[in-house]
Amino acid sequence: MSNHKLPHYHIEIDPYDWKEMQKDVWSEDPVxxxxxVGNNKYDIDFVHRGSHIRKVTKKSYQFLFPQVTAGIKELHLNAEYIDKSLIRNKLSLDFFSSIGVLSPSSSHVLITINDNFQGVYLQLESVDRYFLKRRNLPHGPIFYAENDNANFSLVSPIDEDLKRRFESGYSRKEGTSEDKEALRELVYQINTIPPKKFEEEIQDYVEVDKYLRWLAGVVCTQNYDGFIHNYALYRRSDTGQFEMIPWDYDATWGRDIHGKEMEYDYIPIEGYNTLSGRLLDVPSFRERYYHLMKDILNKQFTVEYQKPIIDSLYEKITPHVEKDPFMKKHLERFYEEPEVIFEYINDRNRYLKRHLADLL
Structure with missing residues (x-):
């Protein structure tokens, strides 16, 4: 049973504050x-997090430490309630790491609030300055893509009109107001560099190889929202280039944001958004994407590669999921989900291999 041990977080909140939190799940004011954790006790600010997840019975939360603790300022605790496997988010983020994309770390933990067991959660690393520091990466601004306006276009998909601000759709997590100018410039240049100069000049703004790896990751996992939000942008101070960081990947591996089956051929091999389209219009970038995708389809995006990972995750969390008060009605679905994921990988892999030729 030692292999099944997960960290157990006990949270103590004033009963009145906890009652108020439960009454107003949309409040952004932490308590x-x-x-x-074990013999250690920490002061924290505690708040709900997420959007549509606040409407379901098992909520997601966020820890904010008043002072940096063990190199951490904040942590996210995801209920993963809509994904009945509880593993798709972690599986995705680890998959991105395996194909060379900067990605948050994650791990399953147990949560108890005021002596009431809340079940299994996914602890997610916050993408902030400490995220960069832990990886010995140069400092730089970080922007969160929060809505569909983060589509790298000058036109908003929301009202199909010219954006009033080119940085629309993003919120600044790290950096200064001056760094917004670099983001505005990125969006402007993506849309205005002439085709004949695009191959050379876009590399002043985008780390193209990293972007293509990220694109392959989104296409394989089929995160439909991932092309226009569900990511962070990090600009390296040493090169001035932007990199993509994935975020919020529970609606993947054959399931959509409602937990329903998503057809394996829903998203084309080229993906979408303005930057993807312009990059794949360049023959050398398209060829590079072809070779990246082909390699991933032969290695990381296979049942052979992913099955031991999925089996290991299930071995660790199953004893605790069986005791999770929010999963009692969904255990049969939980047990079935690995086969759903394996079938998806096989079908999606075959589909993408058939369409590799479209990139040549």
Whole structure:
């Protein structure tokens, strides 16, 4: 049973504050709480997180430490309630790491609030300055893509009109107001560099190889929203180039945002958004994407590669999921999900291999 041990976070909140939190799940005001892990006790600010997840019975939360603790300022605790496997988000983020994309780390933990067991959660690393520091990466601004306006276009898909601000759709997590100018310039240049100069000049703004790896990751996992939000942008201070960081990948591996089956051929091999389209219009970039995708389809995006990972995750979390009060009605679905994922990988892999020739 030692292999099944997960970290257990005990959270103590004033009963009145906890009652108020439960009454107003949309509040962005954190409450003071204590976090107890083993023999260690920490002061934290505690708040709900997420959007549509606040409407379901098992909520997601966020820890904010008043001071940096063990190199951490904040942590996200995802209920993963809509994904009945509880693993798709982690599986995706680890998949991105395996194909060379900068990606947050994650791990399953147990949560108890005021002596009431809340079940299995996914702890997610926050993408912030400490995220960069832990990886010995140069400092730089980080922007979160929050809505469909983060589509790298000058035109908003929301109202199909010219954007009033080119940085629309993003919120700044790290950096200064001056860094917004670099983001505005990125969006402007993506849309205005002449085709004959695009191959050379876009590399002043985008780390193309990293972007193509990210694109392959989104296409394989079929995160439909991932092309226009569900990512962060990080601009390296040493090169001035932007990199993509994936985020919020539970609606993947054969399921959509409602937990329903998504057809394996829903997203084309080229993906979409303005930057993807312009990059893949360049023959050398398109060829590079072809070779990247072909390599991933032969290695990381296979049942052979992913099955031991999925089996290991299930071995660790199953004893605790069986005790999760929010999963009692969904255990049969939980047990079935690995086969759903394996079938998806096989079908999606074959589909993408058939369409590799479209890139040549």
């Amino acid at each position: 003071v709480a204590n976090l107890i």
